[in-house]
Amino acid sequence: MPGSELYQKLAEAFHAEGTRSMFGLLGDGNMYWAAALESLGCRPIYARHEHCAVSMAIAYANATGEPGIASVTCGPGLTQIMTALTTAARAEIPLVVFAGEAPSSSRWYNQAADQAPYVTACGGKYVRAHYPPRMLDQVQEAFLMARLERKPVVIGVPLDLQAQTAPPMANYTPSTAVIPRVGPIMPAPQDVVACAEEIRRSERIVLLAGRGAYRSGAAQECRQLADKIGAVLATTLPVRGLFHDHPFSLGVAGGFSTDVAREVFAKADLVIAVGASVSQHTSDNGKLYPKARVVQIDIRPVGVHQGRSVADFYVRADAKAGLAAVMQTLGAYSSPGRLRTPELADQIVRRPADASSFEIEPGVLDPRDVVRALDQALPKDWHIVNSSGHCSYFTTHMVGRRANRFHAIREFGAIGNGLSYAIGVAAAYPDHPVVLLDGDGGLLMHAQELETVRRHNLPILLCILNDGAYGSEIHKLRADGLSDSGAVFGRGNLGSIAHGFGLAGDVVRDLSKLPQLVAAFAAQPSGTLLDFHISDRVTSPVIRRAHPGKH
Numbered sequence: 001m002p003g004s005e006l007y008q009k010l011a012e013a014f015h016a017e018g019t020r021s022m023f024g025l026l027g028d029g030n031m032y033w034a035a036a037l038e039s040l041g042c043r044p045i046y047a048r049h050e051h052c053a054v055s056m057a058i059a060y061a062n063a064t065g066e067p068g069i070a071s072v073t074c075g076p077g078l079t080q081i082m083t084a085l086t087t088a089a090r091a092e093i094p095l096v097v098f099a100g101e102a103p104s105s106s107r108w109y110n111q112a113a114d115q116a117p118y119v120t121a122c123g124g125k126y127v128r129a130h131y132p133p134r135m136l137d138q139v140q141e142a143f144l145m146a147r148l149e150r151k152p153v154v155i156g157v158p159l160d161l162q163a164q165t166a167p168p169m170a171n172y173t174p175s176t177a178v179i180p181r182v183g184p185i186m187p188a189p190q191d192v193v194a195c196a197e198e199i200r201r202s203e204r205i206v207l208l209a210g211r212g213a214y215r216s217g218a219a220q221e222c223r224q225l226a227d228k229i230g231a232v233l234a235t236t237l238p239v240r241g242l243f244h245d246h247p248f249s250l251g252v253a254g255g256f257s258t259d260v261a262r263e264v265f266a267k268a269d270l271v272i273a274v275g276a277s278v279s280q281h282t283s284d285n286g287k288l289y290p291k292a293r294v295v296q297i298d299i300r301p302v303g304v305h306q307g308r309s310v311a312d313f314y315v316r317a318d319a320k321a322g323l324a325a326v327m328q329t330l331g332a333y334s335s336p337g338r339l340r341t342p343e344l345a346d347q348i349v350r351r352p353a354d355a356s357s358f359e360i361e362p363g364v365l366d367p368r369d370v371v372r373a374l375d376q377a378l379p380k381d382w383h384i385v386n387s388s389g390h391c392s393y394f395t396t397h398m399v400g401r402r403a404n405r406f407h408a409i410r411e412f413g414a415i416g417n418g419l420s421y422a423i424g425v426a427a428a429y430p431d432h433p434v435v436l437l438d439g440d441g442g443l444l445m446h447a448q449e450l451e452t453v454r455r456h457n458l459p460i461l462l463c464i465l466n467d468g469a470y471g472s473e474i475h476k477l478r479a480d481g482l483s484d485s486g487a488v489f490g491r492g493n494l495g496s497i498a499h500g501f502g503l504a505g506d507v508v509r510d511l512s513k514l515p516q517l518v519a520a521f522a523a524q525p526s527g528t529l530l531d532f533h534i535s536d537r538v539t540s541p542v543i544r545r546a547h548p549g550k551h
C-alpha cells in the first residue's frame, strides 16, 4: 500500500517535529524520504553541493532558533559535509541531518562507508537507525539531542530498510512534547553579592553581552544595569547590534573592535561578560582589557575557554535572571562611572573604525569607503550576512542595525560559506531581502550555489569585496617578505559568472551610483551580484597588529 513505507513514516516524524524547510541534495539514500517530506508541505531547497546544503541549514537554525534540517545520500553524500558538521558542532548549532546508508542486505555496495566515525570526528552525534520498530524513537532522540545539547545529529537509515513496509508503530511524539519545561537558572545569592561588591569598587566598567544574553532576552536588563552603574556596552561579534541605538555602545569586542573601543577597553577596570563565552577572538587573545577584573554571568561557566582563563569570578545564572538579581542587590546604588563622557559619545559617532591611510592603486576602491557607502545605501532592516576572510574586518563596521538582522557564523573559520549562509537566512525569512558581504575567494569556492539562488528565486544581493586574491594570505605573506603569488588570482569577471547562472551582476566603479543600484534591487528583489574592485593594499588592523612595523 503506497504511503506505508518506512521512508513515509520517517518523513511524517520530521514533519511532526515542525520541519518546514529542508536543505538537501538527492541520491538513492534520501530521495524517497525527501519527496515524501515535500508532499507533506515542507519546502525543500536543493543545493549543488552537500556541504552547502548543511551550511544553509546552519544559517537557518541560527536565524530561527529551530533545528536546521538537511539531507544527504549515503557514502559520498555524507563525506562531503564534514566541514559544515564541524562548524555546527563548534558553533553549538542544532541540526538534524537525514542520511541514507548503504543497503543492509547487500554484501557489497559501491557507496558503502562506516559513516558514524566521520560524524563523530566532527563533533556531531550519529544515530544508526537499523531496526525498523525503533526508528521513530530514534528520530525523536535525534531531535532531543539536537535541541538540548545544541549539536549536529546525523540519523543514518539503510536505503533498503527505508523502502520496507513500516511495522506497526505508535504515533510519533515530537521531541518538544517531552522536553522538560523549566524556568531560568537563578543565581546563588552569595555570587550576586560578590558581583555587586565588585561593581561598587569599580569606576570603568564595560558590560559585554554575548549570545547567551541575546537568547535569554536580556538586552533591556543589560542596558538598565549599564545605565545604573555608568558602564559602557559592547557585544561579541555574533550579536553585534544588540545595543545599536545606545549612545555608549562600543560595538564589537575583540580583534574587530574599533580604535575607540580598544582605547576604552584598555582603561576598563571591570568587564561584566553576560552570556558570553569570552573566546580568544572576543578578548583579542587576552590583550583587549589587560587591567580589568572580569566577572562572567553565564548558565554554564567553564573557567577555561579556548585555553584562556575566562574570568576572576562567576555568577552561574540565566542572563536576564542574573542581571535582575544584581540590580536588586545593588538597590539604590548608582554611579555615573568614569567612562561615559560627552567626548566618548561624540567619538563613537564620529571616529572611523580605523583611520589609517594607505596609498591606493588607481582604478580600485578603498574597502572602507565601499562598506560605508553600502551602510548608507542599504535599508537598516535588511538582513546582512557577513562571511570570513580579510574583508570581514571591514564589513563588521556597519552601524544602526539590530542584532537579529546581522548573521555571522565564524566558528571553525572556513571560507566559502557566505552564499550558503545567505540562502539559509533567505529561507528563514521568506521575501525579505538578504545582503551577502563576502570576498571573491569565498564566493568562488562555492559559486555553484548561484544557481540555487536563481532556481529558488531568492532575493539575495551579493556584495563582493573583490581584491583579486586571498587577502588574508597576501597581507601576511607580504608582511613576512614572501611571494604572494600563490594567493593572487586577478579579479576575473564576477558579473559574467552571475549572468551565466541566470542572475544580474556588474562591476561597481562609482560608489555614488550605489543608491540607484540598491533601489533597483529593492524594486524587484532577485539574485544580483555587485562586484566591488577593491585595493589589495588596505590592510586591516588585525593583520597590522600581528605584524607590527611591517605595513
Ligand SMILES: Cc1ncc(C[n+]2csc(CCOP(=O)(O)OP(=O)(O)O)c2C)c(N)n1
Pocket (backbone or CB within 6 Å): 388, 389, 390, 391, 392, 413, 414, 415, 416, 438, 439, 440, 441, 442, 443, 465, 467, 469, 470, 471, 472, 473
Ligand atoms: C576552507 C578554508 N580554506 C582555506 C582557508 C584559509 N583562508 C583564510 S581567509 C582566505 C582568503 C579568503 O579570500 P576572500 O574570500 O577573497 O577574502 P579576502 O581575504 O580576500 O578579503 C583563505 C584562503 C580557510 N579559512 N578556509
Ligand SMILES: [Mg+2]
Pocket (backbone or CB within 6 Å): 389, 439, 440, 441, 465, 466, 467, 468, 469, 470, 471
Ligand atoms: Mg579576496
